[in-house]
Amino acid sequence: MTAMQSVTAALEGVASWRSEQEARRQAEIVDVDSQLEKLRADLAELQGKITSLEAFRGQLEERDASEGVVARSYDAIFAALLGQAAQLDTRAAEASEATAKRNQAVLDGLSKGELAPLVQEYNQFKTQVEPTLQALPESYRGAIIEHHHGIVDRIRAHLEDQIAGPAVVEGDRVELELVYGIDAPSGTPELLICVLPVKDVTFTDWAERPEDLSTHLGARAVQAIYEATKQGGLPGAQAVFGGHQGLLAVEVDLEGVSKDFAQLLADSFNAVLKSAPELAAGKLGLTARKVDFDFLLPPEIEDDEEEEG
Amino acid sequence: MLDDLLPKGLTDAARRLGVEPLEVVRLMVVTDTVSDGFAATDDHVAKLAAFGAIETGWWEGAELPKDKNESRQRVRAAIGLVLGRCAGGVRVRMDNLWRGLPLDAQELVEEAMNVLSDEGLVRIENAASGVLITVPADSEAQLRELASGKADSDGLNELYQD
Incomplete structure (x- = not known):
C-alpha cells in the first residue's frame, strides 16, 4: 500500500506547480514584450527609410534634367575662349614679327632703289633743314615745306604700294x-x-x-x-x-x-x-x-x- | 624717321580723332569707308572727324568757377559748356565735352551728363554720327542754376562724394 498523501500536501503540490507555471508565463510575457518592442523599433526605422525614399523619389521626379546646364555652359564657354585668346596672343606676336620684318625690308629697299635720292633729301630735311626752318623768312619756309610735302607724298605712295596687304604668317x-x-x-x-x-x-x-x-x-x-x-x-x-x-x-x-x-x-x-x-x-x-x-x-x-x- | 611714313592704322586714327579704336570702326562702317587693314590716311581721318562732328579744344580758355569742391567745380563748368553749345535745341557730339581732359575728369563729366540725363535735364541720344547731347528748352533755367552754383542736384551731389 502506498503511503497515504494528505490533501493538504497534495494541494500544496498543486500550488507549487501553479507558482512555477505563473513564473514561466511571466517570463514568456517579458520575452514576447521584448520581441514586440524590438520589432516595433525595426518597423519604425523601416518606416523612416520608406518616408525618406519616398521624399527622394519625389525630388527626382521634380528635378529638371537641364539643371546646372546654364552655369556649366557659361564656365565652359569662357574657359574655351580664354584658351583661344592665348592662342591668338601667340599668333598676333608672330604676325607682328612678320609685319615688322616685311616693313623693314621695304624701308631698307627705299634707300637703294629709284627713290634713293628722295629718301636722302627727306632725311636731310628732317635732320638739317627742319630744325632751322623757323629762322627762315616765311616765303622761303613755305616753299621749302611745300617741296618737302611733295617728297613725302611720293615716298608714302611708294610705301603704300609696297606694303599693300598684311604680311603672311608662317605656321x-x-x-x-x-x-x-x-x-x-x-x-x-x-x-x-x-x-x-x-x-x-x-x-x-x-x-x-x-x-x-x-x-x-x-x-x-x-x-x-x-x-x-x-x-x-x-x-x-x-x-x-x-x-x-x-x-x-x-x-x-x-x-x-x-x-x-x-x-x-x-x-x-x-x-x-x-x-x-x-x-x-x-x-x-x-x-x-x-x-x-x-x-x-x-x-x-x-x-x-x-x-x- | 621713315617709319613715320608707313601707312597708319586704326590705333593711329583713334589717337588723332581722340576716340577709341572701335568708335573709329563704327564711323568707318556708317560712312561705308572700311579700308583694307583699317588703314586711315589723313584725308580719311578728316572725313571721319567731319561726319562724327568730332571736335577738340572745348576746354581751351574755359574758366572754372570758384568752388571748394573740385568735382563740383568741373561739373559746373561742363554744364556751362553744354548750355553754351546746346542752347536752342542744338545737338552736339557728347564726347567733345570731355575730350582733352585728364582721364579722371573725363569720367566725372561723362558720369555727370548721365546723371543729368536721368534727371531729365539733358537728353542723350544715339545717332549715326555718335552719341549726341542736347538741352531741352524747359530745363535751360535749371541748368543755369546748377552751373552758377545756386542750385544742387541729388544725383550730382552723390557724384561729388565719390
Missing part, C-alpha cells in the same frame, strides 16, 4: 570662335551680347599697346556687328565694350532693330570674317557661334533674374 592655321547671344523674350531682338576670343586689354589699354592682329580681329567682329545693325535699320547703334573674365565683351541695345536681325548678323559675321585679309594672312579662322543668351550671363545674374521672374 598652321589657328581656328578661333566668337560667341554671341540675342535676347528676344517676346520674339523681337532686344539685346546682343558677344564675347570675343580677344583679351580685354587689347582694347582697354589700346593707347599703350601696338596695334596687332588681336586688334584687327576684335575690330572685324565689331565691324560685322555694326554692319548688321545698320542693315537692320539701326545706324545709330552704339555698342558698349568691356572686359568680362578677361575677354572683350560687346553689348548692343537692339531696340528698334528689324526682326530679321539674327539672320542679318549671321550673314554679316560670315561675310566680314571670311573676307578679312589680315585674318587670312595671319592664318586665323574665326567662326561666329550663336549660343543661348543665358549661357553668356554670369550665374549670379541668371539667378537674380529667376528670382525677379
Whole structure:
C-alpha cells in the first residue's frame, strides 16, 4: 500500500506547480514584450527609410534634367575662349614679327632703289633743314615745306604700294570662335551680347599697346556687328565694350532693330570674317557661334533674374 | 624717321580723332569707308572727324568757377559748356565735352551728363554720327542754376562724394 498523501500536501503540490507555471508565463510575457518592442523599433526605422525614399523619389521626379546646364555652359564657354585668346596672343606676336620684318625690308629697299635720292633729301630735311626752318623768312619756309610735302607724298605712295596687304604668317592655321547671344523674350531682338576670343586689354589699354592682329580681329567682329545693325535699320547703334573674365565683351541695345536681325548678323559675321585679309594672312579662322543668351550671363545674374521672374 | 611714313592704322586714327579704336570702326562702317587693314590716311581721318562732328579744344580758355569742391567745380563748368553749345535745341557730339581732359575728369563729366540725363535735364541720344547731347528748352533755367552754383542736384551731389 502506498503511503497515504494528505490533501493538504497534495494541494500544496498543486500550488507549487501553479507558482512555477505563473513564473514561466511571466517570463514568456517579458520575452514576447521584448520581441514586440524590438520589432516595433525595426518597423519604425523601416518606416523612416520608406518616408525618406519616398521624399527622394519625389525630388527626382521634380528635378529638371537641364539643371546646372546654364552655369556649366557659361564656365565652359569662357574657359574655351580664354584658351583661344592665348592662342591668338601667340599668333598676333608672330604676325607682328612678320609685319615688322616685311616693313623693314621695304624701308631698307627705299634707300637703294629709284627713290634713293628722295629718301636722302627727306632725311636731310628732317635732320638739317627742319630744325632751322623757323629762322627762315616765311616765303622761303613755305616753299621749302611745300617741296618737302611733295617728297613725302611720293615716298608714302611708294610705301603704300609696297606694303599693300598684311604680311603672311608662317605656321598652321589657328581656328578661333566668337560667341554671341540675342535676347528676344517676346520674339523681337532686344539685346546682343558677344564675347570675343580677344583679351580685354587689347582694347582697354589700346593707347599703350601696338596695334596687332588681336586688334584687327576684335575690330572685324565689331565691324560685322555694326554692319548688321545698320542693315537692320539701326545706324545709330552704339555698342558698349568691356572686359568680362578677361575677354572683350560687346553689348548692343537692339531696340528698334528689324526682326530679321539674327539672320542679318549671321550673314554679316560670315561675310566680314571670311573676307578679312589680315585674318587670312595671319592664318586665323574665326567662326561666329550663336549660343543661348543665358549661357553668356554670369550665374549670379541668371539667378537674380529667376528670382525677379 | 621713315617709319613715320608707313601707312597708319586704326590705333593711329583713334589717337588723332581722340576716340577709341572701335568708335573709329563704327564711323568707318556708317560712312561705308572700311579700308583694307583699317588703314586711315589723313584725308580719311578728316572725313571721319567731319561726319562724327568730332571736335577738340572745348576746354581751351574755359574758366572754372570758384568752388571748394573740385568735382563740383568741373561739373559746373561742363554744364556751362553744354548750355553754351546746346542752347536752342542744338545737338552736339557728347564726347567733345570731355575730350582733352585728364582721364579722371573725363569720367566725372561723362558720369555727370548721365546723371543729368536721368534727371531729365539733358537728353542723350544715339545717332549715326555718335552719341549726341542736347538741352531741352524747359530745363535751360535749371541748368543755369546748377552751373552758377545756386542750385544742387541729388544725383550730382552723390557724384561729388565719390
